[in-house]
Amino acid sequence: MNESGRDPLFIHSLHRSGSTYLFNALRRVKHDGKPCYTCFQEPIHEIALYSRYNPDLLLPFEGSGSFQRTARHPELETPYFQELYDLHSAWKDVISPEIVYSGYFGGVAVGATSAYLRAIIEAAPAQPIIQECRTPLRIAVLKEQLGGSHVFLWRNPWDQWWSLKATDYFDTAHQVILNAPGAPRVISILRDHIGFEACDETSISAQFSFYGLRRPSAEASYLTYFTLYMLTMLEARRAADFSINIDQLSSSSDYREKILEKFDSHRIQGVDFSDCRVAQAPYDKRDAAFFEPLEQRVVQWLNEAGHETEQISDVQRLRAESAPPPGTRSRTSRFPGEIWRLRDVLIRTENREAAALRDLNGKIASQQAELTNLHQRNAEAERVRAQLETGLVEEQNAKVAQEAQLAEERSAKAELEIRLAEEQNAKFAQEAQLAEEREARLQLEARLAEAFASVSWRVTRPLRSVNRKAQWRWAQIRRKFSS
Numbered sequence: 001m002n003e004s005g006r007d008p009l010f011i012h013s014l015h016r017s018g019s020t021y022l023f024n025a026l027r028r029v030k031h032d033g034k035p036c037y038t039c040f041q042e043p044i045h046e047i048a049l050y051s052r053y054n055p056d057l058l059l060p061f062e063g064s065g066s067f068q069r070t071a072r073h074p075e076l077e078t079p080y081f082q083e084l085y086d087l088h089s090a091w092k093d094v095i096s097p098e099i100v101y102s103g104y105f106g107g108v109a110v111g112a113t114s115a116y117l118r119a120i121i122e123a124a125p126a127q128p129i130i131q132e133c134r135t136p137l138r139i140a141v142l143k144e145q146l147g148g149s150h151v152f153l154w155r156n157p158w159d160q161w162w163s164l165k166a167t168d169y170f171d172t173a174h175q176v177i178l179n180a181p182g183a184p185r186v187i188s189i190l191r192d193h194i195g196f197e198a199c200d201e202t203s204i205s206a207q208f209s210f211y212g213l214r215r216p217s218a219e220a221s222y223l224t225y226f227t228l229y230m231l232t233m234l235e236a237r238r239a240a241d242f243s244i245n246i247d248q249l250s251s252s253s254d255y256r257e258k259i260l261e262k263f264d265s266h267r268i269q270g271v272d273f274s275d276c277r278v279a280q281a282p283y284d285k286r287d288a289a290f291f292e293p294l295e296q297r298v299v300q301w302l303n304e305a306g307h308e309t310e311q312i313s314d315v316q317r318l319r320a321e322s323a324p325p326p327g328t329r330s331r332t333s334r335f336p337g338e339i340w341r342l343r344d345v346l347i348r349t350e351n352r353e354a355a356a357l358r359d360l361n362g363k364i365a366s367q368q369a370e371l372t373n374l375h376q377r378n379a380e381a382e383r384v385r386a387q388l389e390t391g392l393v394e395e396q397n398a399k400v401a402q403e404a405q406l407a408e409e410r411s412a413k414a415e416l417e418i419r420l421a422e423e424q425n426a427k428f429a430q431e432a433q434l435a436e437e438r439e440a441r442l443q444l445e446a447r448l449a450e451a452f453a454s455v456s457w458r459v460t461r462p463l464r465s466v467n468r469k470a471q472w473r474w475a476q477i478r479r480k481f482s483s
Helices: 019-027 046-050 066-070 082-086 110-123 139-146 157-164 169-178 185-194 204-212 218-239 246-251 253-265 285-304 309-322 336-452 455-459 461-482
Strands: 009-013 037-041 127-132 149-154 242-245
Touching (some): 009 139, 019 127, 110 127, 110 139, 149 218, 157 285, 169 185, 169 204, 185 218, 185 285, 242 253, 246 253, 285 309
Parallel strands (some): 009 127, 009 149
């Protein structure tokens, strides 16, 4: 229950179940010109995530015009996401990527999903009604977390699957769902059977781009859809307060009254379903030959995955009881054979498109592998080149160091040679000086010898002796008087 005491109403469904009609039928209920309910159209849509920083992105999805006509939706008075736009400040900081598809199977991002939905519930100016196509396997979890009333909207699967072919978006979204974590065992069986390719990208836009280039075959598309259909029907049987079959709501006034009574018991009043019209096409045994074997395979997988046979049978019985009676199906063409042939062409075209894309993706993958291999070889060549360049630089550095060392050694050698030359010159000078001194000494000795040998030297010997004695005596007298 929100702060105003008004319990929220949740309408869970798969895509193309008539959910936009039901949303609009509740949104247009007014009292004194004011809406009785604040109706949120797919608040877990990825566009809400992309708009958290720019709410203006919510407004181009107008309720009338080309988008509305392409989607084959009823005309709306205001844009699809007007209520989310009006309350943008209440939820912009709470929404997170994992709640959109990662939490699809109910076991992931439970707290984050509850916090986000609680934010818009509490901000709603009137009783909040949330219509969402990404929560049919989260009914029990959201009921436990947020309370409120929970309605499941569904449709006969053959018409719904053909309606899903309105755009490529739905097949792509189903593959993004198959890629979500926390999937039940039957989804793993389905993935293996159809050769599902997991996407490692975490962003939603990247996953949509990835699977937009990997179209499923018609058989894989229906197997995926019908597996989700059966799982959601089983979840609704277990957890929804009540279910609405859009085919019966379109064709039976009694059924409309019963549904209005159920809404009334959940305090939802003033709703008018008299203009409910959902397309119901004619089918024959040729259509059954395509659908029924695939449906039997899904039922077998559910049994293998441990789902109770009785519950599966209850869903199949409910489907049979709710199937549009033959008289109510559209007879716009008097040529049902032409309709079947057109469907057959569409199925074969879809299969060819899927095969061509698989081929193209295989070629792209091969080219990417070759490109990766080329990049690896280039990287290895770059690594070797870098090693060679490093070795060359090291060798050049070593050569420069060696040349510097040789230059130093040459310089040292030159210095040594200069010093040696200087020493040799000094030695030569010393030797010349010694030779001169020897020559002078010899000359002196010769002159002395001549002098000693002369007569005058011998005659003056006594005088020299007297002179020496006189000098010695005089020295004594001087010492005596000086003392």
